[in-house]
Amino acid sequence: xxxxxxxxxxxxxxxxxxxxxxxxxxxxxxxxxxxxxxxxxxxxxxxxxxxxxxxxxxxxxxxxxxxxxxxxxxxxxxxxxxxxxxxxxxxxxxxxxxxxxxxxxxxxxxxxxxxxxxxxxxxxxxxxxxxxxxxxxxxxxxxxxxxxxxxxxxxxxxxxxxxxxxxxxxxxxxxxxxxxxxxxxxxxxxxxxxxxxxxxxxxxxxxxxxxxxxxxxxxxxxxxxxxxxxxxxxxxxxxxxxxxxxxxxxxxxxxxxxxxxxxxxxxxxxxxxxxxxxxxxxxxxxx
Amino acid sequence: xxxxxxxxxxxxxxxxxxxxxxxxxxxxxxxxxxxxxxxxxxxxxxxxxxxxxxxxxxxxxxxxxxxxxxxxxxxxxxxxxxxxxxxxxxxxxxxxxxxxxxxxxxxxxxxxxxxxxxxxxxxxxxxxxxxxxxxxxxxxxxxxxxxxxxxxxxxxxxxxxxxxxxxxxxxxxxxxxxxxxxxxxxxxxxxxxxxxxxxxxxxxxxxxxxxxxxxxxxxxxxxxxxxxxxxxxxxxxxxxxxxxxxxxxxxxxxxxxxxxxxxxxxxxxxxxxxxxxxxxxxxxxxxxxxxxxxxxxxxxxxxxxxxxxxxxxxxxxxxxxxxxxxxxxxxxxxxxxxxxxxxxxxxxxxxxxxxxxxxxxxxxxxxxxxxxxxxxxxxxxxxxxxxxxxxxxxxxxxxxxxxxxxxxxxxxxxxxxxxxxxxxxxxxxxxxxxxxxxxxxxxxxxxxxxxxxxxxxxxxxxxxxxxxxxxxxxxxxxxxxxxxxxxxxxxxxxxxxxxxxxxxxxxxxxxxxxxxxxxxxxxxxxxxxxxxxxxxxxxxxxxxxxxxx
Numbered sequence: 052x053x054x055x056x057x058x059x060x061x062x063x064x065x066x067x068x069x070x071x072x073x074x075x076x077x078x079x080x081x082x083x084x085x086x087x088x089x090x091x092x093x094x095x096x097x098x099x100x101x102x103x104x105x106x107x108x109x110x111x112x113x114x115x116x117x118x119x120x121x122x123x124x125x126x127x128x129x130x131x132x133x134x135x136x137x138x139x140x141x142x143x144x145x146x147x148x149x150x151x152x153x154x155x156x157x158x159x160x161x162x163x164x165x166x167x168x169x170x171x172x173x174x175x176x177x178x179x180x181x182x183x184x185x186x187x188x189x190x191x192x193x194x195x196x197x198x199x200x201x202x203x204x205x206x207x208x209x210x211x212x213x214x215x216x217x218x219x220x221x222x223x224x225x226x227x228x229x230x231x232x233x234x235x236x237x238x239x240x241x242x243x244x245x246x247x248x249x250x251x252x253x254x255x256x257x258x259x260x261x262x263x264x265x266x267x268x269x270x271x272x273x274x275x276x277x278x279x280x281x282x283x284x285x286x287x288x289x290x291x292x293x294x295x296x297x298x299x300x301x302x303x304x305x306x307x308x309x310x311x312x313x314x315x316x317x318x319x320x321x322x323x324x325x326x327x328x329x330x331x332x333x334x335x336x337x338x
Numbered sequence: 339x340x341x342x343x344x345x346x347x348x349x350x351x352x353x354x355x356x357x358x359x360x361x362x363x364x365x366x367x368x369x370x371x372x373x374x375x376x377x378x379x380x381x382x383x384x385x386x387x388x389x390x391x392x393x394x395x396x397x398x399x400x401x402x403x404x405x406x407x408x409x410x411x412x413x414x415x416x417x418x419x420x421x422x423x424x425x426x427x428x429x430x431x432x433x434x435x436x437x438x439x440x441x442x443x444x445x446x447x448x449x450x451x452x453x454x455x456x457x458x459x460x461x462x463x464x465x466x467x468x469x470x471x472x473x474x475x476x477x478x479x480x481x482x483x484x485x486x487x488x489x490x491x492x493x494x495x496x497x498x499x500x501x502x503x504x505x506x507x508x509x510x511x512x513x514x515x516x517x518x519x520x521x522x523x524x525x526x527x528x529x530x531x532x533x534x535x536x537x538x539x540x541x542x543x544x545x546x547x548x549x550x551x552x553x554x555x556x557x558x559x560x561x562x563x564x565x566x567x568x569x570x571x572x573x574x575x576x577x578x579x580x581x582x583x584x585x586x587x588x589x590x591x592x593x594x595x596x597x598x599x600x601x602x603x604x605x606x607x608x609x610x611x612x613x614x615x616x617x618x619x620x621x622x623x624x625x626x627x628x629x630x631x632x633x634x635x636x637x638x639x640x641x642x643x644x645x646x647x648x649x650x651x652x653x654x655x656x657x658x659x660x661x662x663x664x665x666x667x668x669x670x671x672x673x674x675x676x677x678x679x680x681x682x683x684x685x686x687x688x689x690x691x692x693x694x695x696x697x698x699x700x701x702x703x704x705x706x707x708x709x710x711x712x713x714x715x716x717x718x719x720x721x722x723x724x725x726x727x728x729x730x731x732x733x734x735x736x737x738x739x740x741x742x743x744x745x746x747x748x749x750x751x752x753x754x755x756x757x758x759x760x761x762x763x764x765x766x767x768x769x770x771x772x773x774x775x776x777x778x779x780x781x782x783x784x785x786x787x788x789x790x791x792x793x794x795x796x797x798x799x800x801x802x803x804x805x806x807x808x809x810x811x812x813x814x815x816x817x818x819x820x821x822x823x824x825x826x827x828x829x830x831x832x833x834x835x836x837x838x839x840x841x842x843x844x845x846x847x848x849x850x851x852x853x854x855x856x857x858x859x860x861x862x863x864x865x866x867x868x869x870x871x872x873x874x875x876x877x878x879x880x881x882x883x884x885x886x887x
Contacts, residue, residue: 139464335669
């Protein structure tokens, strides 16, 4: 019973935590434009070679076109293939990182299949395959990263104790999950567990052994995700879509205009000899 | 052999050796953490290395404790009490960087980059300084960011406190802060590393935020950027020191020179009210590359562009060094530029071939004022699309054979990677030079390397910083240029590096002088518009490189 309640709490904290992190970001003042090209919502071949609307004379007299599909397809290269790590990382991280990330995606797929299976029959073989592949790949990936970050002098230098704790947490998650899905007994108990979650019947599940430990660690993982380095996944949306690809010019009457107006009224506050700290940004700029 | 292979073969990282760890930055004293060894650095065939001639007494008088170089010519004789005070002020500054009101301009990207790096170090291979140094740890784009993260985490997060409990702590001392200050100026803010980061972490921005903290809170900045840069710009009207009378005299001189060279008597409009464009360029161009300015005026005259120059203080110098280190100075210069344009009643500002001025006018300025402000009504445009429009319009009679040189195009980071203006300059070049003469660099476009003069590097001349720039800063670009021209190096034909940015041109000029590129290989540089005018058939050939060198 406790485990199911813990799951509800962990899920809720995860959702609220991620929403809170996004809320905190959006509450921050809107920044000066700081884009980097290529920007994938540029239409046509511009997005390929890194061109922008600024290549046109009197661009402000034309309608600025945006390729929304391009903007949403581009991140998939990173999410599904870790393209930049594959292309540029010289520490051999790609294969391990790739396994870890696909471990996570397949683990989430396994969870979704299990949840669906409580209402609509899904062949056990499919669920088991997703689970074994996900947890197996994940375990392999984390192990590889742990070894790399322990023996490679550069990576070791850039690995903090908390980074190791995070990797160990993932390792525990994947290994317990793997042990759970390879046994039919484990899967059966997992099914009861998901059934209890969906039917809001916490009293109907009795998880123990490796199944207990797996879901206990899983809950810790999702509970911890919004407040840890694991947030780098959702954060990518913000770094790319909201900063590096945010090249839309300010327009009259827009929300951004109102924000800029407000922000210019903030007191500068800095103490350098050339700054007037008690004055606002606008007053400093006009000085 | 491609540049990447070249660098990979030349510079294999020595695992485990000479790794400077983060804690070493707190080491007391003025002893540099390491010295750059020639044998470990990027070597370019046919290029002789510059000797380091730093006087011995500088190591004691100044603070060269990072890598044996410094751009800050302030004698380092600080009392223990002052050191404690500096640490306190630094931490105050960091708090201000994280304060939404004090740092509204960049807090969003700054916090994202500070909090979400997973330390995969994929960014390292993007950095020309890191590669040229022989992959020295401290020049890794992520190294300075990590130091700042450790300080931030220690003071502001639970993770940092946990890490400290687990034995990983960094001592925040004067020595650490002084080295971090230098380290903020071991990055050209080219932001190439952002293109490599799988998460979108911006180490260039972190370097700029550090510079900002030092300037806006401690008043520390390289003198060429601050006292002789933005301060002089705001006081005298130009960072070159040129005053309004100076610019009027210069314009008169250019008119005479144009008449002498071409037989054309043109009147360069100054302070003309109601023109379509206020043309604004880097004032350094009038001094260092007057032919380039003449080329613009000839071109505008030939096609009847309705423009004016300004002789108001600041109105004739489009640079804005604030872009490199200080938001307050950035805003002051930018707003002054707009006020001048507004008082002239022009519709648009046309930015000359100056990279950081491009970015400030066309990108940064977009959110410095509300869109409805009368100042923001003035549109800002790059000159490059306009030059392309002129060339393709057919209004000029152009003879490509007059540009009988080999060419490569250096991409200004600000104009290309940070603004997405990639094609117009290529289209222009293709039209005005003989076929088969353009050799693209590898890589080029948005992935091209920085010239090594970005973010103030080109003008920072204090102490032995120029030696660092020559030994490390400009090396990858030099390697690229040599590689691009490798199959024609021995030909007795001029090889031109076309650069649409004053800083880039200045840096390439330094390469030429330091490594005798013209004498040895006939490699030199010029702007884009110079070549357009050189191809104009109704005036005599305009460029004479033998004379200009």
